[in-house]
Amino acid sequence: MFEFGGTLSLALDFSKFDDPSFSHVWSSASQGLSSLEMGFIPLQMLLALLAVAIESRQRIGYVKAPVFFPSLQKLRLTVEFITDDLIGSISTALPLLTHLDLQDSPIMEPESATATDLTDAGLQQINPKGKLKHLSLIRSQEFIYTSFRHVNDLGILLMSEKCSNLESICLGGFSRVTDTGFRAIIHSCPGLHKLKVTNGSHLTDLVFHDIVATSLCLTHVSLRWCTLLTDVGIERLSFNKDLNVLDLKDCKSLGDEAVRALSCLPRLRKLVLDGTVITNQAMEYLGAGVCPLASLSLRGCYKLTNDCIPLLLAGSVKESLHALDLSRIPSLTDDAIMVIVRARTPLTELRLRENPEIGDASVKALASMQFEGVTCGSTLQLLDLYDCGGITxxxxxxxxxPLFPRLRWLGLKGSLNRIMVDALVLTRPFLRLACGGEELGTPYRDTSGEWCRHEDDDSEDLEPWQLDGEPVSDAETTNEE
Structure with missing residues (x-):
């Protein structure tokens, strides 16, 4: 089956392979396999396969081939529940793990703390050999709103003592963990570079109160849906001058002063401010700042107006910016897009979805946009105009x-004339057209643990204009023309 060691990704639903002989499929797998990523796998099947791996280690001459070889260093799985038994089995079967990425997607609340959920006791079983460098534990909200209700600060404190070598950590759905637990991670892991907390309902400014006294050098930080975080906390966080990626989506207590502090970061290339209460003043701070922003997302920042665009593009940002999301900003009109066109900002991604005042004039202006003497909207690779009220x-x-020669992703409202839409697809075979409201550029899935997967490759974070992992080549453009 597999002749060489290395990385194996299986985007399959393993519930369809519920057969007693399934583990024999792996009999020819290389025992040098170091990285394994699997799609959804039922918890009981997974525990059974891990049991085979444990037994094969304990019994000399055991011939039944295990799925999980002891040489495995990186593991990424999705199950229905992350439980104490699962953590214990992984820790026993795979002593050399350096990367562990687990995500669950429960369709109902766990029935008990011990059988179908993760507890403080389970967290203590993580990293028994001290080799773990990247940890991601995410409870998805795909089906229902639920969280790890049986984990509190004590579990995080005990885990952090065994995980002092962590370089990145992603935690999602730990609703009972407070500042005490999150601070324990920050202060116990001096080599931490990437921190991601999702739905941290008890995370406040106190987490970063004395961060300047630590040796931390954070480069990637995501604090999505941490609604108690305010400008003060972000000002403290900004003492990390090496910050490269910052995601503050739906931190609804953040305002202009937070952006003012961030505008002084000399290496900040990606900034997400979706759903915050910033105003045009925040854009003035960014425009006058030193951030070499390549990607900026302002989706749902309802207090912004057309005036924010000239303020943002007044400084060096207009030269570095490649990806801009201005979706769901009700007061935004075609006039704002005219400013972008006149500034000749080399955008390759522009998202304008669900803006009622954006219309045909914006499309016409973008199509004729000039950059370095080239016309026809030459730089845009992605344009999302889904549900823009003025598009006809x-x-x-x-x-x-020959307009938009490099366009590869286009979002439009599905109610437009289907015949004309289909004709456009036929004449532009390289164009991926989306009319159902789906997000463009990447498949729809929870990517909460991406930082833990790609610890050596930040191209997805730092070069978002290279869509689908492949930059558009000149040869491809020539072929289409």
Missing amino acids: LLAMKWFKK
Whole structure:
């Protein structure tokens, strides 16, 4: 089956392979396999396969081939529940793990603390050999709103004592963990570079109160849906001058002063401010700041107006910015897009979805946008206009060749004339057209643990304009033309 060691990714639903002989499929797998990523796998099947791996280690001459070889260093799995038994089995079967990425997607609340959920006792079993460098434990909200209700600060404190070598950690759905637990991680892991907390309902500014007294050098930070975090906490966090990626989506207590502190970061390239209460003043801070921003997301920042665009593009940002999300900003009109066009900002991604005042005039302006003497909207690779109120069939002619020669992703409302839409697809075979409201550029899935997966490759974070992992080549553009 597999002749060489290395990395194996299986994007399969393993519930379809519930057969007693399934483990024999792995009989020819290389025992040098170091990285394994699997799609959804039922918890009981997973525990059974881990039991085979444990037994094969304990019994000399055991011939039944295990799925999980002791040489495995990186593991990424999705199950219905993360439990204490699962953590214990992984820790016993795979003593050399350096990367552990687990995500569950429960369709109902766990029935008990011991059988179907993770507890403080389970967290203590993580990293028994002290080799773990990247840890991701995510409870997905895909089906219902639930969390790890049986984990509190004590569990995080005990875990952090055994995980002092961590370089990145992603925690999602730990609703009972407070500042005490999160501070324990920060103060116990001096080599931590990447920190991600999702739905940290008890995380406050106190987490970063004395961060300047630590030796931390954070480069990637995500604090999504941490609604108690305010400008004060972000000001403290900004003492990390090496911050490269910062995601503050739906931190609804953040305002202009937080952005003012961030505008002084000399290496900040990706900033997500979706759903915050910032105003045009925040854009003035960024425009006058030193951040070499390549990607900026302002989705749902309802207090922004057209005036925010010239303020943002007043300084060096207009030269470095490649990806801009201005979706769901009700007061935004075609005039704002005209400013972007006149500034000749080399955008390759522009998202304008669900803006009622954006219309055909924006499409026409972008199609004729000049950059370095080249016309026809030459830089755009992704344009999302889904559910923009002013887009009509007249806009379709501006998507015909040779206009937008590098466009590879286009989002439009599905109610437009289907015949014209289909005709556009036929004439532009390299164009991926989305009319159902789906997000463009990447498949729809929870990517909460991505930082832990790609610890050596930040291209997805730092070069978001390289969509789907492949930059558009000149040869491909020539072929289409």
